[in-house]
Amino acid sequence: MRHRHRSGHQWWDGRFRGCGYRITVPRQVILDALSKTNEHLSAEDMYLKVHKIHPGIGLTTVYRTLEILVGIGLLSKFDFGDGRARYELAEGPKGERHHHHMVCTSCNRVIDYTDFIDEEKDLLNKAEKGLSKKHNFKINGHSIQFYGLCSKCS
Amino acid sequence: MRHRHRSGHQWWDGRFRGCGYRITVPRQVILDALSKTNEHLSAEDMYLKVHKIHPGIGLTTVYRTLEILVGIGLLSKFDFGDGRARYELAEGPKGERHHHHMVCTSCNRVIDYTDFIDEEKDLLNKAEKGLSKKHNFKINGHSIQFYGLCSKCS
DNA sequence: GCTGTTAATGGAAATCATTTTCAATAAGAA
DNA sequence: TTCTTATTGAAAATGATTTCCATTAACAGC
Ligand SMILES: [Mn+2]
Ligand SMILES: [Mn+2]
Ligand SMILES: [Zn+2]
Ligand SMILES: [Zn+2]
Numbered sequence: 533m534r535h536r537h538r539s540g541h542q543w544w545d546g547r548f549r550g551c552g553y554r555i556t557v558p559r560q561v562i563l564d565a566l567s568k569t570n571e572h573l574s575a576e577d578m579y580l581k582v583h584k585i586h587p588g589i590g591l592t593t594v595y596r597t598l599e600i601l602v603g604i605g606l607l608s609k610f611d612f613g614d615g616r617a618r619y620e621l622a623e624g625p626k627g628e629r630h631h632h633h634m635v636c637t638s639c640n641r642v643i644d645y646t647d648f649i650d651e652e653k654d655l656l657n658k659a660e661k662g663l664s665k666k667h668n669f670k671i672n673g674h675s676i677q678f679y680g681l682c683s684k685c686s
Numbered sequence: 687m688r689h690r691h692r693s694g695h696q697w698w699d700g701r702f703r704g705c706g707y708r709i710t711v712p713r714q715v716i717l718d719a720l721s722k723t724n725e726h727l728s729a730e731d732m733y734l735k736v737h738k739i740h741p742g743i744g745l746t747t748v749y750r751t752l753e754i755l756v757g758i759g760l761l762s763k764f765d766f767g768d769g770r771a772r773y774e775l776a777e778g779p780k781g782e783r784h785h786h787h788m789v790c791t792s793c794n795r796v797i798d799y800t801d802f803i804d805e806e807k808d809l810l811n812k813a814e815k816g817l818s819k820k821h822n823f824k825i826n827g828h829s830i831q832f833y834g835l836c837s838k839c840s
Numbered sequence: 841g842c843t844g845t846t847a848a849t850g851g852a853a854a855t856c857a858t859t860t861t862c863a864a865t866a867a868g869a870a
Numbered sequence: 871t872t873c874t875t876a877t878t879g880a881a882a883a884t885g886a887t888t889t890c891c892a893t894t895a896a897c898a899g900c
Contacts, residue, residue: 554847554896575887590850595887611765615858616886634823643821648813655809659802660832667797668837669788676830678814683822708867708876729858744879749858769887770857 543625544606551604558582558589562597563606572610572618572633572642612677614640636682643682652676697779698760705758712736712743716751717760721779726764726772726787726796766831768794790836797836806830 544563548555565581566573573581579594598619601607608622612635623629632652634643660671680686698717702709719735720727727735733748752773755761762776766789777783786806788797814825834840 552847556848556896558849588850592850592888593848596848611767613765634817634821634825636823637826643823645817645821647816647820648809651809651812655802655805658805662801663788663799663832664834666801667788667799668840669790669797669832669834670840671788671832671834672791673833674831675833677828678817678823678825679827679829680818680823680825686822686824706876710867710877712878742879746859746879746881747877750877 547604547606553600553604558586558593559597559600561586561589562594563601566601566607566619566621567624570620570644572612572620574616574618576616578619610675612640612642613637613679618642633677634682635677635679636685637679638681638685641682641684701758701760707754707758711740712747713751715740715743716748717755720755720761720773720775724774724798726766726774728770728772730770732773764829766794766796767791767833772796786830786832788832788834788836790839791833792835792839795836795838 579591602609631644631646733745785800
């Protein structure tokens, strides 16, 4: 009964195989863990989480897997200024999860928000067009974040 | 004649002394170098640049000075994803230099732009107000950057 | 289901940016 | 000039991420 979720195919199976990657136990476990959290985990966070159930999985493999997932666009990688990279599912079974972040400069808490996303999209589209024309720069993505103090720290 | 610029007071003198810091040769040299470039230098870039004229100045001091300058708001510190922090004068003798960045994911070139800054400001103000109300988050700053391919790489 | 090829794994060692330590030096108040 | 103490620079330490490499496991083809 346990681990039943690992028998059949997963929503990311196709994408994964399509890129020529093998589906291995560590990769399934890591993807599972990512699917079940909405935190912004670091590689080590991930390792510790996974390690409780699967002590065999090494930190190196976690790093490698995260890098692959970023590479095929399933994961987003962030730097929130605390000296380690943090990751978050870019796309779930239901589709995109586009949002931006507020980072507390005191306790490092990261808060997702989707407010103003529509207005942002307008501006970003406009900017992307204008900038790619004016500076001849082909824009593929963007990153926006606010820094400040969260409710508990202010 | 050379180094005359270091005799008198500089535009940053007051701010610097006001924070209780001593004005030392390494600090003057580093600030001078920063004033004369519009690149986005890393600590090591800075060290190498300064080292040509002042071989005595150590990398440690460069790191320390940059950190102080960020602390008092004279410098902005960025992470453009190439594994090292990069710095740029936040404020010149003439005042603010607010702008955002486009980062080439192929050659790591960083391009400043000020286009759409006004529209951005409107959106950011609106967002800051809305978010601080809704999420009870006190916003002090933001970071926006576009990623893509520069003219030479696309 | 077995087999062979080869990608994937994990522990140890290496890397690399940044920080810490500490004895020597220099800024600036008096 | 003198005295106090912040600042400096070399070397060592740190900590996240990568690289090495011998072993293991996916899975395509039988
Ligand atoms: Mn998020
Ligand atoms: Mn800039
Ligand atoms: Zn906080
Ligand atoms: Zn480029």
